[in-house]
Amino acid sequence: MAKNKLKVMFLGGLMEIGKNMCALEYEDDIIIIDCGLGFPDDDMLGIDLVIPDITYLEKNRDKIRGFVITHGHEDHIGALPYVLKTIKAPVYGARLTMGIIENKLLEHQLDYTPELNTVKSGDTIKLGWFKVEFIHVNHSIVDACALAITTPVGVVFHSGDFKLDLTPIEGQMMDIARIGEIGNKGVLLLLGESTNAERPGYTPSEKNVGKSLDDIFIKNADKRIVIATFSSNVHRVQQIINASADHGRKVAVTGRSMINIVSTAVKLGCMHDPEKVLIDINDIKRYPPEKLTIITTGSQGEPMSALYRMAFSDHDKVELGPSDLVVISATAIPGNEKLVGNIINELYRKGVTVLDDAVADVHVSGHACQEELKLLHALVKPKFFMPIHGECKHLLKHRELAIEMGMKPDQIFVSEIGKVLELTKNSAKWGASVPCGRVLVDGLGVGDVGNIVLRDRRHLSQDGIIVVVATVDVEMGSIISGPDIVSRGFVYVREAEELMEQLREVAKVAIDACIDEGYADWNEIKNTVRDSMSKFIFNKTKRRPMILPIIMNV
Numbered sequence: 001m002a003k004n005k006l007k008v009m010f011l012g013g014l015m016e017i018g019k020n021m022c023a024l025e026y027e028d029d030i031i032i033i034d035c036g037l038g039f040p041d042d043d044m045l046g047i048d049l050v051i052p053d054i055t056y057l058e059k060n061r062d063k064i065r066g067f068v069i070t071h072g073h074e075d076h077i078g079a080l081p082y083v084l085k086t087i088k089a090p091v092y093g094a095r096l097t098m099g100i101i102e103n104k105l106l107e108h109q110l111d112y113t114p115e116l117n118t119v120k121s122g123d124t125i126k127l128g129w130f131k132v133e134f135i136h137v138n139h140s141i142v143d144a145c146a147l148a149i150t151t152p153v154g155v156v157f158h159s160g161d162f163k164l165d166l167t168p169i170e171g172q173m174m175d176i177a178r179i180g181e182i183g184n185k186g187v188l189l190l191l192g193e194s195t196n197a198e199r200p201g202y203t204p205s206e207k208n209v210g211k212s213l214d215d216i217f218i219k220n221a222d223k224r225i226v227i228a229t230f231s232s233n234v235h236r237v238q239q240i241i242n243a244s245a246d247h248g249r250k251v252a253v254t255g256r257s258m259i260n261i262v263s264t265a266v267k268l269g270c271m272h273d274p275e276k277v278l279i280d281i282n283d284i285k286r287y288p289p290e291k292l293t294i295i296t297t298g299s300q301g302e303p304m305s306a307l308y309r310m311a312f313s314d315h316d317k318v319e320l321g322p323s324d325l326v327v328i329s330a331t332a333i334p335g336n337e338k339l340v341g342n343i344i345n346e347l348y349r350k351g352v353t354v355l356d357d358a359v360a361d362v363h364v365s366g367h368a369c370q371e372e373l374k375l376l377h378a379l380v381k382p383k384f385f386m387p388i389h390g391e392c393k394h395l396l397k398h399r400e401l402a403i404e405m406g407m408k409p410d411q412i413f414v415s416e417i418g419k420v421l422e423l424t425k426n427s428a429k430w431g432a433s434v435p436c437g438r439v440l441v442d443g444l445g446v447g448d449v450g451n452i453v454l455r456d457r458r459h460l461s462q463d464g465i466i467v468v469v470a471t472v473d474v475e476m477g478s479i480i481s482g483p484d485i486v487s488r489g490f491v492y493v494r495e496a497e498e499l500m501e502q503l504r505e506v507a508k509v510a511i512d513a514c515i516d517e518g519y520a521d522w523n524e525i526k527n528t529v530r531d532s533m534s535k536f537i538f539n540k541t542k543r544r545p546m547i548l549p550i551i552m553n554v
Contacts, residue, residue, distance in 0.1 A: 005422040006153045008189065008386070011436050012036065012052040014417050015392050017334070018075040019438075021052045022158070022191065022388070026151055029128030030063040032089070033147065033158055034070055037078030038438075042335070045457040046442055047449065051079035052417075053437040054087065061087050065127035069093035070160030071144035072100040073232055081108035082439075082446055090115040092125055094134065094143030096234070099264040121145060121175065135182075137162035137174045140206075140366025142234045142270045146179070153425050154188025157380050161193050161389065163203040163365065164372045169210070169235040170270075176379060183380040189423060190382035194390035194398040195367040202371050204364045209329065210239040212361040217247045220325045223353070224289035225249075226318070228299040228307045229329040231257040233366075234265050236329060237295055238272070244293040245275035252281045254317065255297030255306035262295075281317050289323060299330035301339025311346040322351035329362040370401060377405040384428045386413045386421065456546070463545040464489025466537075468507050468529055471552045474515065480554055483507040483529075490545040499540065506536045511551070525551055 006026050012019030018038035024031050040047040057064060066089050069077055080091065081104055091101065091114060098118045105114060119125060121136035121143075131150040138144065139161050147158040157179075164174055196203065217225065229236050237258075244251045253262050265271035266278075284292055298307025307326070309315040320326070326347055332340045340356075347354050357363040368376065377385075385407055387398035395414050402412050413421055413428065418436030422429055439447045440454075470482035485503050487496075510532040514525045526549040533547050 004152075005424055005431070006151050006156075007431065008156070008191075008421045008423065009056075009419065009434055010388065010415060010417050011054065011056070011434075012038070012417055013075075013389050014395065014415055016417075017195070017389075017391060019050060019052055019079070020076050020389060021079070023057065024130065024149065024151070024156065025060075025063070026129045026153075028063050029065050029130060030057070030060060031065055031127050031130050031132070031149070032057065032067045034076040035067055035078075035080045035083050036073070036075040037441075038075065040440070043458060044440065044454060045461055047440045047454075048443065049078065049441040051082050051439045051441060051446075053435060053439050054083055056434040056436075057083075058086055061089075064089045065130070066125075067091045068125075068127075068132050068147060069097050069101070070147065070158070071139055071141050072097040073141060073161070076161075077101055077104070081105055081110070082441070084110060084114050088112065088114070090117055092117045092119055092132070094118065094120060094145060095268050096141070096143040096265060096270045099268050100232075100261060103260050103264060122178075133182075135175050135178055136172060138165035138168050139163060140230065140233045140235065142170070142265065148182050148187075151188075153423055154383070155182065155186065156189045156191065157182065157187045157382065158191045159193050159376060161195070161367060162372075162376075163368045164375060165203075165205050167205045167207045169206050169238060176375070179376070179379045183382075187380050187382045188425070189384045189386065189421075189428070190377070190380050191386050191388050192373065192376055192398065193367065194373075194387045194394040196365055196369045197373060197387070197390065197394045197398040197401060199365075199369040200371070201369050203367065203369045204361075206235050206239070206364055208361055209236060209364055210243065213239060213243045213327075214246070216325070216327060216355065216360065216362075217243050217249075220353075221247070222290050223323055223325040224292045224294070225325050225327065226294045226296060226307070226310070226320070227327045227329055228296050229363075230299060231255065231261045231297050234261070234271055237262060237265075240293060240295055240329075241271075241273060241277060245277045249277065249291050249293045250279045250284075250287050251277045251293045251295060252279050252284050253295050254281045254315075258295060258297045258306070284317065294318060298343070299328050299340075300333055300336045301341070301343050303339070308343055311343045311350070320347065320350055320352050325353045325355065327360075327362055328354070328356040331357055331363050331365070373398065373401055374405055377402060377407075382407075384411050384413065384423070386415055388415075459546050460489065463543055464491075465546040465548060466490055466503070466533065468503075468533065468547065468549045469552075470507065470511055470550075471554055472511060472515065472525075473554050478515070479508065479511055483511065487545075490543070491541075502540075503533060503536070506532055507549075522551060522553070525549075 012021040020036040022033040038050040133148040134145040296306040298305030387395040420431040422431040467486040471480040
């Protein structure tokens, strides 16, 4: 009998794209659904990755029974290597998902061997109070699953990322029969993805891309074809391999993530090379260019990706020119449009022909549009609903769709990270929030860069820095050496010698005044120098560089 409330909380993936992470808690048991990363905003200078704040989970690590992963995209698994360092719980996921995770963990070299458990669609696992059933869905990666989680207060249905593809490349279409059975038995809460909630209609089938690719190969038989796509889109890569085989081409793969995922998918049987067309990138010179297809990373314009290096003549194996066709088989993620545009412009400068989804049907989304989301609601028939995986506009649009489907507004909970929804068999209401936020990863440092450091980086990037160095003998009451002025990112010193000399004089006057007044507090001296120079510089230039006084005593 259920005596306590089920707590549902998201530590990422709400009011944002990426960083997906959900926790379900009942009494002394917690399960974690997905553990993803996000990518830094433009103002996060120098930051590599963003992961969820897991302070609450670390405080309750003894309750955690396992991580349950819906699929192998970075926004669902990318934070695992960081989180598993402090939370040593088993991980459950389908075969390709676990294969990708295993490769990631090898790169990070944890001080223990995590417990990785492979499941398949239809399997049910028991984790404390929770029973989790994995249900096959279609997405832009193999082995994506929705989750039906049986709890003491009712069933929670987590859609994961999905689309309804009636003609999938491999395997079966989404298991709507099983989802309907679960809905008929009764679902307490639906957690439904909202990424494409603004788009009407249905998401086109992945096979549409295959038809376009075939047409591109026919029309460009005299060109070497380079196709950039998401490395995790195994079905897209498989279609490129199939089309290349049909047109007598060999296929080379470049880009670290693309090589890793293709090798893992082939090893696990998720991808096939029936005509033995795959060759090593080092062997491409053995074949005529018009008999080659190159599959590469870089569809989002990422600096240092393989396509970026090709475009800017920095790739050690591939040099692009007028005899090449580049197909960008992806849509630019919001915020990446400029990066993608830079690569396309550079390719055109080289005389390369470029095709993207604006001029050819070379990409379809992996996420459900409005009619598919309505189908999910009709099948699941939940008592309560929480839209997930999206920015505010996506979540609220999904809320509107749920109301269209007959749900009452008080049955729908649009949440934010850190908020806790408490459920009984017949009720749902907000509880106390838990700590949440963003942890920034910069190189090997995790969490050591915060708002103050980012503020300083922004300041430096916008206004530069001036360093004032002086040596003082307080007892003698004199300046022994300096003050010397070092400028970076403020002015070009050789063309501003007069200004530099004025700054030296301002610093000298400020230090002399402090000595004359008998200041013994070094911070007081530094603050006086900083304030004097800051006022002088602003009056002269209307700029506010960072000023760093280094005053030494002898």
